[in-house]
Amino acid sequence: MVLIVLSGPSGAGKSTLLKKLFAEFPDKFGFSVSHTTRSPRGGEVDGKDYHFTTQENFADLVSTNSFLEHATYAGNSYGTSLKAVEDVESVGRHCILDIEMEGVKQVKTSGRAAKFIFVRPPSLEILEERLRGRGSDKEEAIQKRLRQARNELEYAEGGVHDITIINDNVEEAYSQLKSYILEIIGETQ
Ligand SMILES: Nc1ncnc2c1ncn2[C@@H]1O[C@H](COP(=O)(O)OP(=O)(O)OP(=O)(O)O)[C@@H](O)[C@H]1O
Numbered sequence: 001m002v003l004i005v006l007s008g009p010s011g012a013g014k015s016t017l018l019k020k021l022f023a024e025f026p027d028k029f030g031f032s033v034s035h036t037t038r039s040p041r042g043g044e045v046d047g048k049d050y051h052f053t054t055q056e057n058f059a060d061l062v063s064t065n066s067f068l069e070h071a072t073y074a075g076n077s078y079g080t081s082l083k084a085v086e087d088v089e090s091v092g093r094h095c096i097l098d099i100e101m102e103g104v105k106q107v108k109t110s111g112r113a114a115k116f117i118f119v120r121p122p123s124l125e126i127l128e129e130r131l132r133g134r135g136s137d138k139e140e141a142i143q144k145r146l147r148q149a150r151n152e153l154e155y156a157e158g159g160v161h162d163i164t165i166i167n168d169n170v171e172e173a174y175s176q177l178k179s180y181i182l183e184i185i186g187e188t189q
Contacts, residue, residue, distance in 0.1 A: 001089040002185050003112060004029075004096045007104045008119035008156075009149030011131040013167040014098050017119060020174045021096075021181070028185070030093035032084035035061065038076035051084070069099060069106035082112075094185055101152050108160070115184050117177065118161040122168045124149060 006014050022029060035051045037058050046052045053061075058077050061067055070079030080097060088095040097107070097114075107114055121127040127149055131142045156164060163180050167173040182188060 001092075002094050003085060003107075003114040004094055004117065004181060004184070005104060005107055005114050006096060006098050006117045006119060007100060007152070007161075008167075009121065009127060009152045010100075010145040011127050011134065011149070012119045012121050013130070013170065013173065014119050016170060017165075017167065017174055017177050018096065018098060021178065024178070028093060029096050030088040030091070032080050032088050032095050032097065034084065035067075035070075035079045035081060036076060038078075051081075067106075068110050068112060069097075069103035071100075071102050085112075100148075101155050104155075104160070116161040116163075117180065118156045118164045119167055119173070119177075120153060120156065120164060121149075122166055124153075126168075 006018065008014055033047065033049070033051055035053050035058060037053060037055050038050075040046065040050070040052050044050065044052075055077070058070075058079070061079065061081060062070060066081050066083065067079040068082050068085060070077060072078075080099070080103070085095045085097075097103070099107075104116060108116075121130065124146065128142070128146060131137060131145055137145065163176075165173050165176050165180075
Protein backbone atom coordinates (compact mmCIF):
# COMPACT_ATOMS: atom_id res chain seq x y z
CA MET A 1 0.00 0.00 0.00
CA VAL A 2 1.23 3.49 -0.78
CA LEU A 3 0.86 6.35 1.67
CA ILE A 4 -0.17 9.43 -0.31
CA VAL A 5 0.39 12.83 1.26
CA LEU A 6 -1.41 15.76 -0.31
CA SER A 7 -0.58 19.27 0.81
CA GLY A 8 -0.81 22.80 -0.47
CA PRO A 9 -2.10 26.18 0.60
CA SER A 10 -5.58 26.43 2.03
CA GLY A 11 -7.90 27.10 -0.91
CA ALA A 12 -5.60 25.50 -3.48
CA GLY A 13 -8.29 22.91 -4.21
CA LYS A 14 -7.15 19.80 -2.33
CA SER A 15 -10.63 18.86 -1.12
CA THR A 16 -12.12 19.54 -4.55
CA LEU A 17 -9.62 17.21 -6.21
CA LEU A 18 -9.87 14.51 -3.56
CA LYS A 19 -13.65 14.55 -3.78
CA LYS A 20 -13.36 13.74 -7.48
CA LEU A 21 -10.86 10.97 -6.80
CA PHE A 22 -13.05 9.33 -4.14
CA ALA A 23 -16.09 9.63 -6.40
CA GLU A 24 -14.30 7.92 -9.28
CA PHE A 25 -12.56 5.28 -7.14
CA PRO A 26 -14.75 4.68 -4.11
CA ASP A 27 -12.93 1.55 -2.95
CA LYS A 28 -9.29 2.27 -3.65
CA PHE A 29 -8.50 5.08 -1.22
CA GLY A 30 -9.30 6.05 2.32
CA PHE A 31 -8.73 8.84 4.80
CA SER A 32 -7.26 7.94 8.16
CA VAL A 33 -9.21 8.90 11.25
CA SER A 34 -7.28 11.57 13.15
CA HIS A 35 -7.01 11.97 16.90
CA THR A 36 -8.07 15.26 18.42
CA THR A 37 -8.35 16.80 21.87
CA ARG A 38 -11.16 19.09 20.76
CA SER A 39 -14.73 18.28 21.76
CA PRO A 40 -17.02 16.58 19.26
CA ARG A 41 -19.34 18.88 17.33
CA GLY A 42 -22.96 17.96 16.76
CA GLY A 43 -23.29 14.76 14.75
CA GLU A 44 -19.61 13.83 14.89
CA VAL A 45 -19.02 10.18 15.71
CA ASP A 46 -16.05 8.98 17.76
CA GLY A 47 -13.87 6.59 15.78
CA LYS A 48 -15.42 7.73 12.50
CA ASP A 49 -14.94 11.49 12.23
CA TYR A 50 -12.14 11.60 14.80
CA HIS A 51 -10.74 9.61 17.66
CA PHE A 52 -11.75 12.04 20.39
CA THR A 53 -9.21 11.90 23.15
CA THR A 54 -8.06 13.65 26.34
CA GLN A 55 -4.98 15.87 26.47
CA GLU A 56 -3.38 13.30 28.74
CA ASN A 57 -3.96 10.41 26.35
CA PHE A 58 -2.80 12.56 23.44
CA ALA A 59 0.45 13.35 25.30
CA ASP A 60 0.95 9.63 25.95
CA LEU A 61 0.58 8.90 22.25
CA VAL A 62 3.13 11.62 21.45
CA SER A 63 5.62 10.24 23.97
CA THR A 64 5.31 6.71 22.61
CA ASN A 65 5.91 7.96 19.04
CA SER A 66 2.49 6.75 18.00
CA PHE A 67 1.88 9.69 15.67
CA LEU A 68 3.07 10.01 12.13
CA GLU A 69 2.39 13.72 12.45
CA HIS A 70 0.65 15.96 14.95
CA ALA A 71 0.08 19.64 15.56
CA THR A 72 -1.81 22.10 17.72
CA TYR A 73 -4.26 24.63 16.25
CA ALA A 74 -6.16 27.14 18.31
CA GLY A 75 -5.44 25.28 21.53
CA ASN A 76 -6.49 21.83 20.30
CA SER A 77 -4.17 19.03 19.26
CA TYR A 78 -4.64 16.92 16.17
CA GLY A 79 -2.64 13.94 14.96
CA THR A 80 -2.49 11.07 12.53
CA SER A 81 -1.48 7.87 14.31
CA LEU A 82 0.44 5.10 12.61
CA LYS A 83 -2.37 2.81 13.65
CA ALA A 84 -4.96 4.99 11.86
CA VAL A 85 -2.98 4.60 8.62
CA GLU A 86 -2.71 0.84 9.19
CA ASP A 87 -6.47 0.64 9.72
CA VAL A 88 -7.04 2.06 6.24
CA GLU A 89 -4.43 -0.23 4.72
CA SER A 90 -5.79 -3.31 6.47
CA VAL A 91 -8.97 -3.03 4.41
CA GLY A 92 -6.95 -2.84 1.20
CA ARG A 93 -7.07 0.90 0.60
CA HIS A 94 -4.27 3.36 -0.01
CA CYS A 95 -4.27 5.95 2.73
CA ILE A 96 -4.42 9.61 1.75
CA LEU A 97 -3.38 12.36 4.16
CA ASP A 98 -4.51 15.93 3.48
CA ILE A 99 -2.17 17.88 5.75
CA GLU A 100 -0.29 21.15 6.01
CA MET A 101 3.42 21.89 5.80
CA GLU A 102 4.43 21.10 9.38
CA GLY A 103 2.76 17.72 9.08
CA VAL A 104 4.54 17.06 5.80
CA LYS A 105 7.88 17.76 7.47
CA GLN A 106 7.07 15.29 10.23
CA VAL A 107 6.01 12.52 7.83
CA LYS A 108 9.26 13.13 5.97
CA THR A 109 11.36 12.66 9.09
CA SER A 110 9.29 9.70 10.33
CA GLY A 111 11.04 7.36 7.94
CA ARG A 112 7.70 6.05 6.68
CA ALA A 113 7.72 5.75 2.89
CA ALA A 114 5.24 8.08 1.24
CA LYS A 115 4.58 10.00 -1.95
CA PHE A 116 4.24 13.74 -1.55
CA ILE A 117 1.91 15.69 -3.82
CA PHE A 118 1.80 19.47 -3.70
CA VAL A 119 -1.30 21.24 -5.00
CA ARG A 120 -0.88 24.91 -5.73
CA PRO A 121 -2.97 27.69 -7.22
CA PRO A 122 -1.78 29.45 -10.40
CA SER A 123 -1.08 32.59 -8.33
CA LEU A 124 -1.67 34.13 -4.92
CA GLU A 125 -4.21 36.52 -6.50
CA ILE A 126 -6.26 33.60 -7.76
CA LEU A 127 -5.93 31.88 -4.41
CA GLU A 128 -7.34 34.98 -2.73
CA GLU A 129 -10.28 35.03 -5.15
CA ARG A 130 -11.03 31.40 -4.42
CA LEU A 131 -10.83 31.84 -0.68
CA ARG A 132 -13.28 34.74 -0.95
CA GLY A 133 -15.45 32.79 -3.38
CA ARG A 134 -15.67 29.87 -0.99
CA GLY A 135 -17.35 32.26 1.42
CA SER A 136 -16.40 30.27 4.51
CA ASP A 137 -13.88 32.66 6.07
CA LYS A 138 -13.92 36.11 7.58
CA GLU A 139 -11.44 38.70 6.29
CA GLU A 140 -8.97 38.06 9.10
CA ALA A 141 -8.97 34.32 8.42
CA ILE A 142 -8.43 34.94 4.71
CA GLN A 143 -5.40 37.14 5.44
CA LYS A 144 -4.02 34.48 7.77
CA ARG A 145 -4.48 31.77 5.13
CA LEU A 146 -2.73 33.95 2.54
CA ARG A 147 0.24 34.52 4.84
CA GLN A 148 0.46 30.80 5.50
CA ALA A 149 0.14 30.14 1.74
CA ARG A 150 3.34 32.10 1.15
CA ASN A 151 5.16 29.84 3.61
CA GLU A 152 3.77 26.70 1.98
CA LEU A 153 4.79 27.90 -1.49
CA GLU A 154 8.26 28.81 -0.29
CA TYR A 155 8.71 25.40 1.33
CA ALA A 156 7.62 23.71 -1.90
CA GLU A 157 10.21 25.72 -3.86
CA GLY A 158 12.82 23.52 -2.20
CA GLY A 159 11.74 20.58 -4.33
CA VAL A 160 10.59 18.50 -1.38
CA HIS A 161 7.54 17.03 -3.11
CA ASP A 162 7.38 14.22 -5.64
CA ILE A 163 5.04 16.18 -7.90
CA THR A 164 3.51 19.65 -8.03
CA ILE A 165 0.09 20.06 -9.56
CA ILE A 166 -1.03 23.53 -10.52
CA ASN A 167 -4.77 23.73 -10.05
CA ASP A 168 -5.73 26.18 -12.77
CA ASN A 169 -8.35 24.29 -14.73
CA VAL A 170 -9.83 21.79 -12.30
CA GLU A 171 -10.36 19.02 -14.89
CA GLU A 172 -6.75 19.25 -16.05
CA ALA A 173 -5.45 19.28 -12.49
CA TYR A 174 -7.59 16.26 -11.66
CA SER A 175 -6.38 14.40 -14.71
CA GLN A 176 -2.75 14.98 -13.63
CA LEU A 177 -3.48 13.95 -10.07
CA LYS A 178 -5.28 10.82 -11.20
CA SER A 179 -2.59 9.66 -13.60
CA TYR A 180 0.16 10.25 -11.04
CA ILE A 181 -1.70 8.38 -8.31
CA LEU A 182 -2.61 5.46 -10.56
CA GLU A 183 1.03 5.27 -11.58
CA ILE A 184 2.35 5.15 -8.01
CA ILE A 185 -0.17 2.54 -6.91
CA GLY A 186 0.86 0.47 -9.91
CA GLU A 187 -2.28 0.76 -11.97
CA THR A 188 -2.67 2.15 -15.42
CA GLN A 189 -5.86 2.97 -17.22
N1 LIG B 1 -9.56 24.88 -10.55
C1 LIG B 1 -10.39 25.65 -9.86
N2 LIG B 1 -10.92 26.74 -10.46
C2 LIG B 1 -11.75 27.54 -9.77
N3 LIG B 1 -12.14 27.35 -8.48
C3 LIG B 1 -11.65 26.28 -7.85
C4 LIG B 1 -10.75 25.37 -8.51
N4 LIG B 1 -10.43 24.39 -7.62
C5 LIG B 1 -11.09 24.67 -6.47
N5 LIG B 1 -11.84 25.80 -6.61
C6 LIG B 1 -12.65 26.46 -5.58
O1 LIG B 1 -11.72 27.06 -4.66
C7 LIG B 1 -12.21 26.97 -3.32
C8 LIG B 1 -11.15 26.27 -2.45
O2 LIG B 1 -11.06 24.89 -2.82
P1 LIG B 1 -10.95 23.73 -1.72
O3 LIG B 1 -11.91 23.99 -0.60
O4 LIG B 1 -11.04 22.44 -2.45
O5 LIG B 1 -9.45 24.00 -1.20
P2 LIG B 1 -8.57 23.22 -0.12
O6 LIG B 1 -7.19 23.22 -0.66
O7 LIG B 1 -9.20 21.90 0.19
O8 LIG B 1 -8.66 24.17 1.13
P3 LIG B 1 -8.50 23.83 2.73
O9 LIG B 1 -7.07 23.41 2.93
O10 LIG B 1 -8.80 25.15 3.39
O11 LIG B 1 -9.49 22.76 3.07
C9 LIG B 1 -13.54 26.21 -3.38
O12 LIG B 1 -14.59 27.15 -3.34
C10 LIG B 1 -13.46 25.50 -4.72
O13 LIG B 1 -14.75 25.26 -5.26
